[in-house]
Amino acid sequence: MSGFEVSRNDYDHISVLYLSGFLDAHTAPKFEDGLQKLIKEERVKIIVNLKNLDYISSAGLGVFMGFIEEIREKGGDIKLSNLSPKVFKVFDLLGFPALYEIYEDEIQAKTKYSETK
Amino acid sequence: MSDYLNSFRLRNQEKIDSNQMDPRHLELSSLFEFSQTLNSSLDLKSILDSLLFVPMGRMMIGKGMVLLAVNESACKIATVKGLPADLIGSTFEFNDKPGDVVLINSDSDYSNLPEIFIKNKIKLLIPIKSMNQVTGMLVLGQKLLAPGFNEDEIHFLSSIGNIAAPAIENAKVFEKLNTVNRQLDHKIQELNTLFEIGNELNRLFDQKEILKRLSYSLMGQMLINQFFVAVKTDNTLKVVYKKGSIFSEENINKCLKSGIGKNDFQTPLRIEQTEEQLKNKFCDFGIKIIVPMVVQDQVRGYIFLGSKLNKTGFSESDVEFLSTLANIAIISIENARLFQETLEKKRLEEELNLAKNIQTKLLPDTMPVISRYDVHGYNIPSKSVGGDYFDIIKLNNDEFIFTIADVSGKGMPASLLMSNLQAGLHTLHQENYSLAEITFRLNNLIYKNTSIEKYITFFIAKLNIPQNKIFYVNAGHNPPYLFFKDGNYEELSTGGIILGMMADMPYEIGELQMKPGSYLTMFTDGVTEAMSPDDQPFEEFRVIDFFKQEIAKPVSCEQINLKMIETLYKFAGDPTKDDDITILTLSRKE
Structure with a gap:
């Protein structure tokens, strides 16, 4: 089975999750845990950096969906950055760009948070 | 193109002969450039934009639009310049689209034409023809500086229309192909999701884990985060999973008591398409679609779904996907239950054996x-x-x-x-x-x-x-x-x-x-x-x-x-x- 890792870095009021490997139904709980932890710590300004994500399935996208309502209610957001074309295609196919802000890189996403602070 | 060149030669024989053709040369090269631009692009919008910009720029025309035929009797406004942008996308009736250039000199010339042309003070209609069919129309207002269009200008514009026709057709086909491709990709994504969840669920024997995986796939594929799953135990529906804030305990109970489960339905029920009474009942709860979970023709539960986050409705393909997903999930849930029962039985047997051993030792x-x-x-x-x-x-x-x-x-x-x-x-x-x-x-x-x-x-x-x-x-x-x-x-x-x-x-x-x-x-x-x-x-x-x-x-x-x-x-x-x-x-x- 292919691996999947979540790591995290906190910058001031923003937290960045770095996903790598394969995000599918099997590995989704790991990502869910990561997001759940952030919510518990009330760190809801979240950037998910997908630079090293090789593959994402609909189930992986489901994790994003499962938390967005709660996070936005708490005044936060999930912004995405560094999507490879292959990963972006899945997001695009399922209509995610209409619901989530997607940025070229992490800095742009951070800037966006700073603007709306 | 050759038509234009022939008529150009014919009309300007004298000037060609006397080497007085600089402005015409310019016209010709601009046509050539236009043709190249069009043929190097497959993007319909940029083709239509240059189709408008070239004549507007060259002849100083303040407004124009490109129409595309929707069918024999109607046209759609594909793009506009110098006119309100909200016109784009609107359609209007247009019978007997003229196959030749129409130059409007007086108000009486508008009489057989759609109202929109009067309203926007259109002066010139140039047909865009493909295989002798009028597939669109380049529509221009009047020139800003000089009144009217001379014969050369009309010829030039008419050529532009002719050159644009195949490029527009190509772009349309390309666009259609893109749509089909996207639909196909979407279908593949759906199948991948089903395949993946099928594999994943086969591995799981715990109802909680199964429902969690089901929810990921549901949310990711359908763009929803409001739903709940109710499964039958002893013929009553019990909620086993709930996501999102709109379904309160009270509403869910009302919903379950509303008769669902008594009259089973085997195919998904889109609330908008049901009779008024049922519709009101479920719309109040925010439920948009109810998907039965079926094992061997037996309804064993339902998934109740709210709206998609991107506000689009559930397509035929979505409904099919939901139905399949629901059935895969319920089979796994059933298997998990049977597995747990078997485990329990085995545990009891083992305990009994243990007791037997102890007893023998007494x-x-x-x-x-x-x-x-x-x-x-x-x-x-x-x-x-x-x-x-x-x-x-x-x-x-x-x-x-x-x-x-x-x-x-x-x-x-x-x-x-x-x-x-x-x-x-x-x-x-x-x-x-x-x-x-x-x-x-x-x-x-x-x-x-x-x-x-x-x-x-x-x-x-x-x-x-x-x-x-x-x-x-x-x-x-x-x-x-x-x-x-x-x-x-x-x-x-x-x-x-x-x-x-x-x-x-x-x-x-x-x-x-x-x-x-x-x-x-x-x-x-x-x-x-x-x-x-x-x-x-x-x-x-x-x-x-x-x-x-x-x-x-x-x-x-x-x-x-x-x-x-x-x-x-x-x-x-x-x-x-x-x-x-x-x-x-x-x-x-x-």
């Missing part, structure tokens, strides 16, 4: 050697854990205790009670109590520890070797027999009531002489109640007859017990089918 595994006496006890447990018990306890070199008991019921409770009795007995015999006192105390112990319907039939005997005497108490056990060599026998029934029925009951001690060659046999009702195939019990008289016959010549207790059991098997087939069988025999050697 019975003596070797027979003591008693001088001038022979003893043998044998227990065959029935399939489940039984309640038979026998024991031989050496008190000292001269005294031995023999006991046999049958605990009411079977299985774990009987087994527990039996070990209780065993522990009690092993404690009490050390205290130098008489048999009556031991029995009295055991009765109180069992009475205290059990309900009234649990009881034990109990027989205890003490052998005194120097006196060759048997002292005994029979607490409701089927009476043992003492057989003498001469063919007579004694029934050992003195004692009292069954253990565990009433507290503080008195017990009486019986006393008998063990003559040489006599056999004392104790057994449980598994022997006397062993049933023959024609439903005849073995009964006491057969036990008595058997022993009378067998002890005529000296025989070891082990031999006689085994022969007894052999006889029981012959009589009943499998005598251990319903009950344990226990026989304990003691004989005084001759």
Whole structure:
């Protein structure tokens, strides 16, 4: 089975999750845990950096969906950055760009948070 | 293109001949450039934009639009310049689209044309033709500086229309191809999701995990985060998973009580498409679609879904996907339930085996050697854990205790009670109590520890070797027999009531002489109640007859017990089918 890792870095009021490997139904709980932890710590300004994500399935996208309502209610957001074309295609196919802000890189996403602070 | 060049030559023969053609040369090269731009692009919007910009720029026209034919009688405004942008995308009726350039010089020229042209002061209509069909139209307002269009300009514009036609067609085909491709990609994504979840669910045997995976796929593929899953248990729907904030406990309950589940439906129900009454009911709760979860034509549950986050409705393809996903999930949920049940059963069986082992260990595994006496006890447990018990306890070199008991019921409770009795007995015999006192105390112990319907039939005997005497108490056990060599026998029934029925009951001690060659046999009702195939019990008289016959010549207790059991098997087939069988025999050697 292919691996999947979540790591995290906190910058001031923003937290960045770095996903790598394969995000599918099997590995989704790991990502869910990561997001759940952030919510518990009330760190809801979240950037998910997908630079090293090789593959994402609909189930992986489901994790994003499962938390967005709660996070936005708490005044936060999930912004995405560094999507490879292959990963972006899945997001695009399922209509995610209409619901989530997607940025070229992490800095742009951070800037966006700073603007709306 | 060649048309334009021919007519250009014809009209300008003189100037060509006299080398006075610089402005025309410019026109020609701009046409060439335009043609190249168009043919290098497959993007419909940029093609249409240049189709407008080229004439507007060259002839200083303030406004224009490109129309595309939707069908024979209607047109769509594909792009506009210098006119309100909200016109883009609107359609209007336009019958008999002119196949030639229409130049509008006076208001009367508008008479046969759609109103929109008057409103926007359109001066020139140039058809865009593909295979002799008018597929679109380049529509321009008036020039800002000079009035009217001269013949050259009309020719030029008409050529532009002709050049644009194939490029527009190509772009349209390309656009369509893109749409189809995207739909295909979407379908592939759907299939991947189903394939993935199928694989994943096959691995899981825990309902909670299964529902979690189902929710990921549902949310990711459908762009929803409002839904709940209700599964039938004993024919009532119970919510097993809920996501999102719009479904309150109260609403869910109302919804489940609204008759869903009574009249099962096997295909997804789109609330907008149902009858008014149902529609209002579910719309109030925010439910948009209800997807049944079906196993072998049986509806086992439903998924209730709210709106998609991107506000689009559920497409045919979405509904198909949901239906398949729901069915895959419910099969896994069912399997998980069966798996858990099997596990539970297996665990119980293992526990039973454990209990059986413990119970077997409570019975003596070797027979003591008693001088001038022979003893043998044998227990065959029935399939489940039984309640038979026998024991031989050496008190000292001269005294031995023999006991046999049958605990009411079977299985774990009987087994527990039996070990209780065993522990009690092993404690009490050390205290130098008489048999009556031991029995009295055991009765109180069992009475205290059990309900009234649990009881034990109990027989205890003490052998005194120097006196060759048997002292005994029979607490409701089927009476043992003492057989003498001469063919007579004694029934050992003195004692009292069954253990565990009433507290503080008195017990009486019986006393008998063990003559040489006599056999004392104790057994449980598994022997006397062993049933023959024609439903005849073995009964006491057969036990008595058997022993009378067998002890005529000296025989070891082990031999006689085994022969007894052999006889029981012959009589009943499998005598251990319903009950344990226990026989304990003691004989005084001759």
